[in-house]
Amino acid sequence: MGDTKANLTIDGTSREYSVLDGTIGPSVVDISSLYKDTGMFTFDPGFTSTASCESKITYIDGDEGTLLYRGYPIEQLADHGDFLESCYLLLYGELPTRPQKEDFVNRVTKHTMIHEQMSRFFTGFRRDAHPMAVMVGVVGALSAFYHDSTDIADPHQRMVASIRMIAKMPTIAAMAYKYHIGQPFVYPKNDLDYSANFLHMCFAVPCEEYKVNPVLARAMDRIFILHADHEQNASTSTVRLAGSSGANPFACIAAGIACLWGPAHGGANEAALNMLTEIGSVDRIPEFIARAKDKNDPFRLMGFGHRVYKNYDPRARIMQKTTHEVLAELGIKDDPLLDVAMELERIALSDEYFVSKKLYPNIDFYSGITLRALGFPPHMFTVLFALARTVGWIAQWKEMVEDPGQRIGRPRQLYTGAPKRDYVPVEQRR
Numbered sequence: 179m180g181d182t183k184a185n186l187t188i189d190g191t192s193r194e195y196s197v198l199d200g201t202i203g204p205s206v207v208d209i210s211s212l213y214k215d216t217g218m219f220t221f222d223p224g225f226t227s228t229a230s231c232e233s234k235i236t237y238i239d240g241d242e243g244t245l246l247y248r249g250y251p252i253e254q255l256a257d258h259g260d261f262l263e264s265c266y267l268l269l270y271g272e273l274p275t276r277p278q279k280e281d282f283v284n285r286v287t288k289h290t291m292i293h294e295q296m297s298r299f300f301t302g303f304r305r306d307a308h309p310m311a312v313m314v315g316v317v318g319a320l321s322a323f324y325h326d327s328t329d330i331a332d333p334h335q336r337m338v339a340s341i342r343m344i345a346k347m348p349t350i351a352a353m354a355y356k357y358h359i360g361q362p363f364v365y366p367k368n369d370l371d372y373s374a375n376f377l378h379m380c381f382a383v384p385c386e387e388y389k390v391n392p393v394l395a396r397a398m399d400r401i402f403i404l405h406a407d408h409e410q411n412a413s414t415s416t417v418r419l420a421g422s423s424g425a426n427p428f429a430c431i432a433a434g435i436a437c438l439w440g441p442a443h444g445g446a447n448e449a450a451l452n453m454l455t456e457i458g459s460v461d462r463i464p465e466f467i468a469r470a471k472d473k474n475d476p477f478r479l480m481g482f483g484h485r486v487y488k489n490y491d492p493r494a495r496i497m498q499k500t501t502h503e504v505l506a507e508l509g510i511k512d513d514p515l516l517d518v519a520m521e522l523e524r525i526a527l528s529d530e531y532f533v534s535k536k537l538y539p540n541i542d543f544y545s546g547i548t549l550r551a552l553g554f555p556p557h558m559f560t561v562l563f564a565l566a567r568t569v570g571w572i573a574q575w576k577e578m579v580e581d582p583g584q585r586i587g588r589p590r591q592l593y594t595g596a597p598k599r600d601y602v603p604v605e606q607r608r
């Protein structure tokens with residue numbers, strides 16, 4: 179804690195509040211005693227000036243365009259690491275040594291199957307259900323299948339639940355996909371690595387051999403690394419809030435998936451690809467730029483803008499590189515959507531409206547093109563995001579549950595409804 183104090187004067191009475199410093203990033207004013215001191219709350223809808231918790235996991239500098247997992251820049255992890263190593267890092271705070279990594283990979287790999295009864299659960303859904311709807315239901319149902327890892331007071335059960343979530347999410351996501359397209363489920367293959375196994379479960383069919391392309395598996399793995407955590411975003415805050423009541427981790431992650439689904443959050447990659455498809459050709463871009471700038475038109479450029487990044491999203495740069503690698507590997511020389519995306523980005527980045535509002539491409543701008551090239555339909559994009567973000571949710575949930583000062587999250591409000599009034603019998607109401 180630094181020596182800096184913040185003074186708040188209300189009706190001539192001053193009170194002093196401590197300023198707490200992090201290792202990097204903005205300091206915070208500790209107003210936790212404000213209500214007791216003054217009978218007043220702070221008002222910050224959308225939490226633009228509120229730090230909801232203390233965390234050691236992920237750091238974002240939105241002005242610089244920096245993203246660190248446990249201090250390591252995302253670019254270095256994406257270039258040199260792999261997804262399971264990032265999972266270990268996020269969960270335990272350090273990169274694993276070789277034996278630690280082998281042990282962790284082994285533990286995750288041994289949990290990839292789901293209870294056979296769960297496959298019956300899928301068949302209760304309509305085939306045309308959005309796979310995110312299926313994910314919310316099936317992941318929530320995990321707590322009905324794995325009772326032996328729902329006691330959050332037991333560190334061993336917390337660990338088992340964390341490993342189970344990371345291990346089973348690809349299996350569930352692939353099953354949601356297979357169910358949607360009417361193909362048989364493909365069981366996990368434990369001799370494949372995490373991302374290759376996921377591609378296999380999604381794209382293999384029992385009637386012929388499917389060989390995973392290592393370049394595409396590496397691209398999938400990098401996409402998972404990029405999405406693994408992003409500090410206190412809407413879905414992570416949802417997981418923390420759900421978990422603050424003592425709810426089991428499977429239920430909390432299901433809450434996170436529900437929040438992620440929205441088009442302002444994880445649903446933006448699907449929306450961005452749909453938008454690029456709707457634009458269709460480079461000559462129609464000005465029309466859509468004009469619509470995005472029109473205050474009377476609800477249209478927004480999907481994949482542009484971010485609550486925290488007021489600079490190029492560092493993940494978008496890596497994703498753009500990955501897009502080119504995937505298209506080259508697949509021999510796709512001309513992708514009209516990529517042409518539209520690159521020209522749209524060029525125009526937006528030089529347009530006064532986008533420049534003055536610091537609206538840059540975010541990770542979702544290029545991820546749709548890459549995922550589509552990998553073979554996924556737009557309905558699956560947010561599911562893949564949920565799969566990757568599960569480790570971030572779990573790491574944040576674990577950090578919260580293990581904090582001895584943790585209390586239930588209970589925000590207050592500025593009430594602007596009717597003041598107290600008496601009940602009126604129906605025959606007297608007008």
Ligand code: ACO
Nearest residue numbers: 442443444446470478479480481482483484485535540542
């Ligand atoms: N297109 C056009 N204008 C935009 C866009 C956009 N994509 N994004 C923001 N603006 C404008 C707003 O109209 C607003 O203008 P104003 O100040 O004149 O009213 C200003 O920029 C600020 O926008 P807010 O909505 O207040 O910013 P906020 O931080 O609340 O929203 C958000 C951030 C939701 C990401 C927003 O930029 C957006 O809707 N983008 C498109 C959806 C998207 O790509 N979401 C993915 C986010 S990344 C992720 O979840 C992984």
